[in-house]
Amino acid sequence: MMRVEDADESLGFWTRKFEYDERPAGRWETDDFANYFVEPAGAADEAMSVELTYNYDGRSYELGDAWGHVAVRTDDLDDAWETLMTRDAEDYRDPESCDHQYAFTKDHDGHEIEVVRR
Numbered sequence: 001m002m003r004v005e006d007a008d009e010s011l012g013f014w015t016r017k018f019e020y021d022e023r024p025a026g027r028w029e030t031d032d033f034a035n036y037f038v039e040p041a042g043a044a045d046e047a048m049s050v051e052l053t054y055n056y057d058g059r060s061y062e063l064g065d066a067w068g069h070v071a072v073r074t075d076d077l078d079d080a081w082e083t084l085m086t087r088d089a090e091d092y093r094d095p096e097s098c099d100h101q102y103a104f105t106k107d108h109d110g111h112e113i114e115v116v117r118r
Contacts, residue, residue, distance in 0.1 A: 002070065002111055003061050007036060007054035013107050014038045014050065018072065023049055032056055038071075048113045061109075069104075069112035077117040079102065084115070 005008040008099070014020040019041050026037035026049065033056060037049040050070060074080040077095050081103050085091060093104040102116040 001035075001051040001053055003055070005054075005060055007034060007049075007052065009039065009108055010052050010054075011036055014052070017084060017087050017105075038069070040085060050103050069114055071102075071114040071116050072118055073118045075118050077115060080115055 002010075006044040011022060015022070015038070020038040021041050023037040023039060024082065028037075030087050031085045036052040036054070039049040043049075077100060081095050084105055089105040092106050095101075095103040098104075100117070102114055105113050105115065107113060
């Protein structure tokens with residue numbers, strides 16, 4: 001779960017940069033907050049999702065509060081990284097600087113996202 005300050009921007013980041021889809025019936029709303037669930041396009045029903053939590057009260061968050069980073073897997077790290085760079089994702093730690101085992105980008109709120117070779 002990641003707490004986000006702008007639900008539309010966060011959903012857009014995951015759908016545009018990573019080609020994730022919002023799960024069918026993947027939105028859960030209460031009077032105080034909404035949860036959005038995104039996962040890789042075509043993922044199996046039992047696949048894990050990224051939960052984006054948006055609180056309606058307008059609060060902001062500090063990075064590092066009760067979480068480290070999110071990791072996504074890929075079969076071809078260099079190809080995935082090239083796609084992310086084409087989509088203007090942040091070049092935080094490229095595959096070469098990580099011995100071609102993984103790489104890191106950041107979302108618009110500064111959350112670290114590890115792209116790791118399967």
